[in-house]
Amino acid sequence: MNKEDSPTGRTPTLADVARVAGVSTATVSRFLNSPDRVIEETRNRVRAAVSELGYAPNFNARALAAKRTNTIGAIIPTMENAIFARGLQAFQEELGHNGITLLVASSSYQMNVEEEQIRTMVSRGADALLLIGYRRDPEIYEFLRRRGVPVVTTWVFDPDAGIPTVGFDNFQAMKALADKVISLGHRRIATIMATTEGNDRASERLKGIVAAMADAGLPETDLSIIETTYGIDEGGAALEQLLALPTRPSVVMCGNDVLAVGVIARAKEMGLNVPEDLSVTGFDDIEIAKISSPPLTTVHVPHRRMGKEAARMLINLVGSNTRRENIQIETSLQMRGSLAGCVNRPSVADGS
């Protein structure tokens, strides 16, 4: 039982430190928040008292009194796959450099869960919020506006969104890939997407494919669409549905890399060669895209830069130094082995 064993039997408070140091609570508070406003001699006494008591400030009390938490919240659709990991990592690093803590929650792609979490974050005092995509109930934006909580949305870019966006144009990005696919001779195109309802990224990507087909004069009926949740196994299951259709696609364009990798794996299990029998594309260019075999053709997204820029904008907004703006991140096509030209063989392979 050393001297550090809680002398009072409870966790030390500011007042305890003040008493031990022989100063007022105000001085201790200053020592903690702006040490330069405390004279050296006093500083030492307080510092000693702090470490003697093992004092740690009570965050909730601080937030209550200061109306500021130095905390920014991020709500992402999922933590189960690595789609958002890298961007969030960069986001967190940038916040860390500015002494800001990140709080993360995941909504499982459910809008009502997300709303709940937005309210929770706000009631916990988050100074600002990072959200994925911009399409959500206007009421929630109204709520945030009234509470004065700045928001930035990412993974999308849209100057007309009404709120700051830091991201890329999902429509154009996917259209560019679809253009490429079509130029390689593919006509029977299938796509596996996240449920597009309430998911602007997915629905815009889908529109991108449709637009590319329209440009090429392909009938919309040549496009088979399956909506599913994101996951490797889900991708595989979707592929099976696709192959049960009367006309077998020559290419499957997936809404993200996770689905695509699942498709490739299942295709191989089913005895199909990728890309000879079936081409596959993804979206995101996360790590598994490279290690898939064949490696995955996909849309490269500069996740880290996106996360960093979002953090910077949010930090500015909290300091209210800036008006809102939008930052566009450029994506690029990442060609790899999973996409090949289409020789337009009949939909049911024969032995000839």
Place this chain on the structure above:
Amino acid sequence: MNKEDSPTGRTPTLADVARVAGVSTATVSRFLNSPDRVIEETRNRVRAAVSELGYAPNFNARALAAKRTNTIGAIIPTMENAIFARGLQAFQEELGHNGITLLVASSSYQMNVEEEQIRTMVSRGADALLLIGYRRDPEIYEFLRRRGVPVVTTWVFDPDAGIPTVGFDNFQAMKALADKVISLGHRRIATIMATTEGNDRASERLKGIVAAMADAGLPETDLSIIETTYGIDEGGAALEQLLALPTRPSVVMCGNDVLAVGVIARAKEMGLNVPEDLSVTGFDDIEIAKISSPPLTTVHVPHRRMGKEAARMLINLVGSNTRRENIQIETSLQMRGSLAGCVNRPSVADGS
């Protein structure tokens, strides 16, 4: 400008609700926390006032007054790969069923960062903590004990750890796999592990391999060890180091699936056939293990069950219904294509 536009110009408080409903703040508080202790008639008035004002309770004030947050914190080594994702998901679900919120932070496998985050979580009022592994500075456990914050560690099982563990025996699990590898004829074994310093899971897994070799009478010099950070590319880089050594291993046993998949990918790039030229094993059995080609032989860990059990124990500890205990989760070998028997060919393949 409708009636909901903040009437007072600031966010509504309990007192505002009380005023509008014509009751005391105590009653509103009761309405919020134990509605059954308020008579129906009053309840309705309060309910109306709440929704009229768009009132939402201030979490920090609540925590300050109640000394309880209904929040449990989890600190994991990384969010960058999916190792902890599934377990954490199950953990969160179980907490959710009990009205508890989960706060997640990641430490990037750095002990000092983790300590910092533990202190942050506590000062934010987390009612309890979930940590990965048990090996850390005793001072931090002392800190938690003094603050009365229950802790459960997971991904390890050790009744002697001094704190509750919900997990598996890393030593035995890896030893079982190594036994199998050796029984297949492998002698020149290499291993790629996370830095074992401060990482009990990694160091125990390594010991498991060493023990298996000892049991088989293999000299310890037959084991090449490379320590690296977890990541796909890191696995690939480690493989290159390994292949530069004078005696080429016939099998690479990796500390986790992420490394192993990286090894397989790089091996193929280098023109090696897996498992003919080189066998590879992992640990965890996360999703990529299945989609790797060849699919990965690994140690299966029941992540979801582990997460769920940890949540239950933590919930009990917060209610202080229980004394601490330990729960062992059984792992199993998951044999797949990346591991084959060793024909003990010379370390440098020739054309014969």
Place this chain on the structure above:
DNA sequence: TTGTAGGCGTTATCAC
């Protein structure tokens, strides 16, 4: 530079 004192929004202990 430092101290005093009021307030932040809830909860909880009492009486009534």
Place this chain on the structure above:
DNA sequence: GTGATAACGCCTACAA
């Protein structure tokens, strides 16, 4: 059942 009212731990004018 309901209402005062004192905590909870910290911040921040304002004074000294």
